[in-house]
Amino acid sequence: MPGNGDDQRVHRLSRRAFIKGAGAAAAAARLIGAAVPLPAVEVADNSSPNPDGAIAERLGPGAVTIELKVNGAARKITVEPRVTVLEVLRDHLGLYGTKLVCDRGACGACTIHLDGHPVVACMMLAVDARGHEIVTIEGLGTPDRMHPVQAAFVQADALQCGFCTPGMVMSIAALLEDNPSPNIDEIKRAVAGNICRCGTYPHVFNAALAAAKSRGAKPKGGNA
Amino acid sequence: MNRFEVVTPRDLPNAVKLLSGRNHAALAGGVDLLDLLKQNIVAPQSLVNLKGVGAMDAIETDESGGVRIGALVKLSEVAANPTLRERYGAVAEAAAQAATPQVRNLATVGGNLLQRPRCWYFRHPDVNCLKKGGDRCYAPGGLNRYHAILGGGPSFIVHPSNLAPALVAFAASVKLIGPGGERTLELERFFTLPRIDPTRENVLDTGEVLIEVMIPAPAPGAASAYLEAREKQSFDWPLVSVAAIVVSDDTHLIRDARVVMGAVAPIPWRSHEAETALRGARLDSSAAARAAEVALKPAAPLSDNGYKVPIAKALVRRAVLRAGGIETA
Amino acid sequence: MARTVTVRLGFTGDTSDVKLVIPDEEPTPWQWGDKFSVVGRATPRVDGPLKATGSARYTYDIDLPAMLYGAILRSPYPHARVRAVDLSRARALPGVRAAIERGEPIVRFAGQEVAAVAAVSPAIANDAVALIKVDYEPLPFVTSMEEAQKPSAPRVFSDRSNVAAPSVTETGNVASALAQAAATHEAIYTTAVQTHVSLETHGAVARWEGDELTVWCSTQGIFTVRDDLAVLFNLPPDKVRVITAYLGGGFGSKFGAGPEVVIAAQLARAAGAPVKLMLPRSAEHLATGNRPSSLQHVKLGADRDGKLVAIELVEQGSGGIGGGAGSAGPFRTLYRCANVRTEERDIYVNAGPSSPMRAPGWPQGCFALELAMDELARKLKLDRLEFRRRNNGNPVRAREFDVGAKAFNWEEKSRAPRTAGTRRRGIGVAAAAWHAIGSAGPQAQAIAFRDGRVAIRIGTQDIGTGTRNILAMVAAEELGLSPSRVAAEIGDTRYLFSVPSGGSSTAPSNTPAVRQAAAHLREKLFLIAAPMLGAEPGDLEARDGMIRVRFEPARAASFVDVCRRIPADSLAAQGEHVPNYAGFRHDQAGCQFVEVEVDVETGIVAVLNVTAVHDAGRIVDPLTARSQVNGGVLMGIGYALFEERRLDPAIGVMVNPTMDDYKLAGPLDTPEINALFIEVANGVTNTGVLGLGEVVHVATAAAIACAVYDAIGAPVRSLPMTPDKVLAAIGRA
Amino acid sequence: MAQGIEHVFCAMLRTKTAYWRTPEGRRWFEPESSTACYTCLLTQRPIGPDGLPANAQTCGPDRGCFKTDD
Known part of the structure; x- marks a missing residue:
């Protein structure tokens, strides 16, 4: 599916508003304590008038077609505004390298580069990513042509189950762009937002140092 | 997460107009908003996108020597800004220690100040606590190890912002724009205790937008420090944070001091007691320890969070010493 | 049919010729001194490039044509009667293709499955779950072990005690040995419930083609899932195919067909389309298993020479509605002692059940036993390593103690004064064992x-x-x-x-x-x-x-x-x-040395460095073996310092089912780790390779606890050693 | 220990070790194990369909939900 530009999957979905009052999801009764359901959402009409021109843009709540720049290519997708960048990458663009783990920005498994900076794709709405350059793990390298950081991860065995690995690689790759010769403390801080349950951090540090070295930089101190 | 629309107003006045409507929420960096949406804590009909309605994304020095930080400035930009690092070290350090590198590249200054508490009862989708309009706070009598030791009741949340204590220490103000026009408020007065209204953490009115933080020029001889104690060192909310400013001369005589604690109270907790104790004293470890002692005197811990008192004392003492240029453990 | 071979087995300084009778089809087992051209050389893993580039396809990445997305409705109540489930509104939601009830009349923990739906998108599936109406009759519940044992406590299982029958073992006579011991120690040690937190949550993609079922599953056992599904759906096993190309962690929690796997297959059948059902993070904490808690009453006795004469453990533990909390393994195994008594009890509470987790029972037991050993060593005025050497009966571990102590610099670090400053260093050592012979x-x-x-x-x-x-x-x-x-x-x-x-x-x-x-x-x-x-x-x-x-x-x-x-x-x-052959030894020894720094004003513990010495039989790839040591140590640091499932006693829910409130060790919590292997030619199989995953996790938390005790002079007898407990031990909070 | 292999286990009972087979081809239960986490395959939980705990000590022929292996 990657590469054909358009999202195929939306054609399975009706474009009508699916739910009268989608807020029912939010109103799922709070069962502990006095249950005060939040008000159900009145779904705004996608084509509601904007007489005084107060609104520059109105998206949703139904699916809207937007364009994102992913790994150098413009990709058109049709999604509800509530969809995150992570969901778009995985469920609409077939870019499965970026992982969902904590879904709250706490683990870094979904780290991508947004205009060159590492961000968590799970805590950003897709509509907010328009106009920005997104690079995912797939945009960094392929098994046959690995990015130096990816090659260093393999050499150092900086991966076990591999589920956190794309996010780790993205964090280290972003670090080395900013700071070609990080010491071990700078490396630790750069991946401080990435969680690995297999506990492979020591090898990640080794990989980062090796990748920096292979790019011709001299490590400045550090105790690795 | 419910369905919602995302509207981008033409300009700030229109953003205010939209946000004055029922069930609208402001969208800036979106990190805390998405967390709340995913937990079904909020279910707005409409997100009002503040990006693109006005600048709000710059850090500028003003004529009086102070600094203005736009509400949409990212935490990573605060952490890296040379002016802030040089003159408002505690602010830059607080930003640098917030959340994770990836979150700091998304999260904004405005969002950091306005984020909702991290209380696990508040964040639990099945628990309707006082803060969400329910009838009780579950912290007293419940699991309260991370809750308030100062200023609590009837809700015992702690304010989650890293930035706020540092900004309050520097006597920052916030500029708000709302249906009634623009107003400027000392940040210290912006935050509000639960005994006023347990469902909110600040006085931002419906329709109001926080657009800017203004920090006055620091007094000559002022130096700051920001310290956090966290259970773990990789991404954790602080158990206690302390921002301290010490204005002293070459002989370590303290002319003025500001001491603000984070994560101990429902608002950034300024300790006037500590400041009074420091003013006029010669800065040394016993003066700092005295300040720490009086700062925590009003503490009223719950069943499980008494340990935060000694931690706060240690951090107040260390922050004061560090601000005064005396390195400590 | 069979032949006899003589092979040299053992380890450095202790090898001998052993006769093995092996089947004809077997190659001669690898033996001491064999030369290899591939085995034993650090070799980056063959599938590394797929993982490093995000190309490896996990269950979570499976995408089939016309695939639906499943979601599960879970009970918010810790204990309730399910009077009625109304799926009609969920079924009526456009995009919903199937909705099923779980059909259990009682839910016994917050997070238990009640109903499920399949829909054309994950968002619609979640919307539909919210439309399911359940009529619950809340029942009294209990979430703490202490409360559960009171006579008036609500019952987790009606008409059954919350206290399961004890499991008791005794060799010798502990009571009289304790009475005659030169020195004794007695204390209570507790550990919290730890959850697995596999990064890839539990889940499956299920597809029916006629009466053939194909399941992509995040599992540690493809054949066990196959067999379970075959039984449940009344199919011959060859009609069920299970595929797990890559797996994002399991740590013991992913054996067999769990509820989410069964539900995925049920939904797929009901909807007539493939269904992908991966659990959200919160469900992973609530419903997919855990390492049970423990409360361990330990008594030790030693003679004047520092030889253990009595070991007693009276333990209770709970993971929730299931058992398996025993922690006696280390007490019965780690040290030589003629009089050993253990008594273990499972306590039922209204919380998600336990499941096997990385050396079940051992990190709990090792923590209690090893910290107790240090406390007794202090009474005996014996060096803690020396005390262990005197009671160690395993020659491999004896060598590991020597090798580790040298690499760690134990003696020099022992002599360093424990300063009176704010940040105090301490060292600790703990022993580990496992039996990973396959x-x-x-x-x-x-x-x-x-x-x-x-x-x-x-x-x-x-x-x-x-x-x-x-x-x-x-x-x-x-x-x-x-x-x-x-x-x-x-x-x-x-x-x-x-x-x-x-x-x-x-x-x-x-x-x-x-x-x-x-x-x-x-x-x-x-x-x-x-x-x-x-x-x-x-x-x-x-x-x-x-x-x-x-x-x-x-x-x-x-x-x-x-x-x-x-x-x-x-x-x-x-x-x-x-x-397997008799070989050299069937057990597996290890030990870990740890240095910590404790900030005595904040109670915050930093692990500075770890020397881990382990026996994994024949090491095939030292590179991946070191990775496993890193993993066991890091999970042990989390267990020692951060991790705890926290259940509110009044409302019975887990308050921290997220990855920010349930705290895992991260990069800045990572010490220097020195992994050393004692290679043993054990001849138990033709390769003599042993598993490493568990033994490397057993001793870490224990060694950290011992090091903290050394640093602050007071034992912290409860895991995790959070700042409140450390400060309390020092007497500052 | 005595009950060991003689014990008749319900065919629906599962634990980690039950997924291995003994040399005789039988499921490997350790009724004396204090660390085995049991589940009933029918509920995928440590509860039998009869609402009582599922484990090696109690999942015998005296329970209404008991099933034999073949």
Whole structure:
């Protein structure tokens, strides 16, 4: 599916508003304590008038077609505004390298580069990513042509189950762009937002140092 | 997460107009908003996108020597800004220690100040606590190890912002724009205790937008420090944070001091007691320890969070010493 | 049928010739002093590039045409009667294709499955779940072990006590030994419930084609999931195919078909379309298992010479509605003692059930026993390492103590004064054991193709330890190839049977089958090569990509050239893991040394460095072996300092089912880790490879606790050692 | 220990070790194990369909939900 530009999957979905009052999801009764359901959402009409021109843009709540720049290519997708960048990458663009783990920005498994900076794709709405350059793990390298950081991860065995690995690689790759010769403390801080349950951090540090070295930089101190 | 629309107003006045409507929420960096949406804590009909309605994304020095930080400035930009690092070290350090590198590249200054508490009862989708309009706070009598030791009741949340204590220490103000026009408020007065209204953490009115933080020029001889104690060192909310400013001369005589604690109270907790104790004293470890002692005197811990008192004392003492240029453990 | 071979077994300084009776089809077990060209060399894993580039496809990444997304409605109540479930509004939601009830009249923990839906998008599935109306009758509940034992406590199971029958063992007479001991120690130690937090949550993609069921599953046991589903859906096992190409962690929680796997298959059948059902993070904490808590009443007695004369453990533990909380293993095993009594009790509470987790029972027991050992050593005025040496009965561990103490600088660090400053350093040591010798059953195929490719096929799975790599390395060793030329194909029940990846058994169970298969393939290739080289098959050897006449390296054919003579498309051979031999030893020893720094004003503990010394039999790949040590240590740091499932006593819900409030060790919490291996030729299988996953996790939390005790002079007898507990131990809070 | 292999287990009972087979081809239960986490395959939980705990000590022929292996 990657590469054909358009999202195929939306054609399975009706474009009508699916739910009268989608807020029912939010109103799922709070069962502990006095249950005060939040008000159900009145779904705004996608084509509601904007007489005084107060609104520059109105998206949703139904699916809207937007364009994102992913790994150098413009990709058109049709999604509800509530969809995150992570969901778009995985469920609409077939870019499965970026992982969902904590879904709250706490683990870094979904780290991508947004205009060159590492961000968590799970805590950003897709509509907010328009106009920005997104690079995912797939945009960094392929098994046959690995990015130096990816090659260093393999050499150092900086991966076990591999589920956190794309996010780790993205964090280290972003670090080395900013700071070609990080010491071990700078490396630790750069991946401080990435969680690995297999506990492979020591090898990640080794990989980062090796990748920096292979790019011709001299490590400045550090105790690795 | 419910369905919602995302509207981008033409300009700030229109953003205010939209946000004055029922069930609208402001969208800036979106990190805390998405967390709340995913937990079904909020279910707005409409997100009002503040990006693109006005600048709000710059850090500028003003004529009086102070600094203005736009509400949409990212935490990573605060952490890296040379002016802030040089003159408002505690602010830059607080930003640098917030959340994770990836979150700091998304999260904004405005969002950091306005984020909702991290209380696990508040964040639990099945628990309707006082803060969400329910009838009780579950912290007293419940699991309260991370809750308030100062200023609590009837809700015992702690304010989650890293930035706020540092900004309050520097006597920052916030500029708000709302249906009634623009107003400027000392940040210290912006935050509000639960005994006023347990469902909110600040006085931002419906329709109001926080657009800017203004920090006055620091007094000559002022130096700051920001310290956090966290259970773990990789991404954790602080158990206690302390921002301290010490204005002293070459002989370590303290002319003025500001001491603000984070994560101990429902608002950034300024300790006037500590400041009074420091003013006029010669800065040394016993003066700092005295300040720490009086700062925590009003503490009223719950069943499980008494340990935060000694931690706060240690951090107040260390922050004061560090601000005064005396390195400590 | 069988033959007798004599092999040299043991470890540095302690080897001997051992006679083994082995089946004819078995290659002679690797022995002490064998020279290898592949095995034992650090080899980056063969599937590393797929993982490093995000190309490895996990269950979570499976995408099928017309695939639906499943979601589960879970009980918010810790205990309730389910009076009625109304699925009508969910079913009526456009985009919903199936909705099912779980059908259990009582829910016993917050997070228990009640109903499920399948819809065309994850968002609609979640919307639909919110539309399900359930009429619950809340029932009284209990979430704390202490409360659960009160006579008036609500019952988790009606008419059954919340206290299960105890499991008691006794050798000797503990009571009288304690009475006569020169020194005794008695204290209570507690540990919290830890959850697995596999990064890939539990889940499956299920697809029916007629009466054939294919399930992509995040599991540690593809065959066990297959067998479970076959029983539940009344199918012959060969109508069920389970695929796990890559697995994002399991740590013991992913055996068998869990509720989410069964529900995915039910939804797929009801909807007539494939269904993907991956759990959200919160459900992972609530409902997929945990390491139970423990409350351990420990008594130790020693004589004047520092020899243990009595060990007693009275333990209770709870993971929730299930059992398995026993922690007595270390008490019965780690140290020599004539009088040992253990008593273990499971307590039921209204919370998600326990499941096996990385050396079940051992990190709990090791923590209590080893900290108690330090407390007794202090009374005896004995160096803590010396105290352990005197009571150690395992020669491998004796060597590990020596090697580790030297590498760690134990003596010098012991002599360093414990300063009175704010940040105090301390050191600790703890022993570990496990028994990772694997089990018979796995069957492997080794296939050579006409183009010279070699494939190993076996129905095992890679939980993250590098299974493909070590299987490729073992086959490559046998065939004289480089591992990169061997494709290890695993993770599919279409391949021959293997056992689940648990109990550290993947490497020890699968490598012998692979080695035997590769050896048989080599013999078959020799039959082809012999006429080419004008030699007898028995005179040939496979080395460096060549098949050649032994002692006459010039008479050789390349492996590829020999493969070209394969008459059909490929040449296949089979091997199996035969029952284990007596070998040298069946147990596995380890020990870890830890240095910490405690900030005595904040109670915050930093682990500075760890020296981990372990026996993994024959190390196939030191690189991936070190990765496993890192992993065991890091999970141990989390267990020691951060991790705890927190249940509110009043409302019965877990308050921290997220990855920000449930705290895992991260990069800045990572110490320097020095992994050292004591290689043991144990001869229990033809490879003598042992698993490492569990033994490397057993001692870490214990050693950290001992180091904290050393640093602050007071024991913290409760895990996790959060700042409140550390400050309380120091007397500052 | 005595009950060991003689014990008749319900065919629906599962624990980690039950997924291995003994050399005789039987499921490998350790009724004396204090660390085994049992589940009933029918509920995928440590509860039988009869609402009582599922484990090696109690999942015998005296329970209404008991099933034999073949």
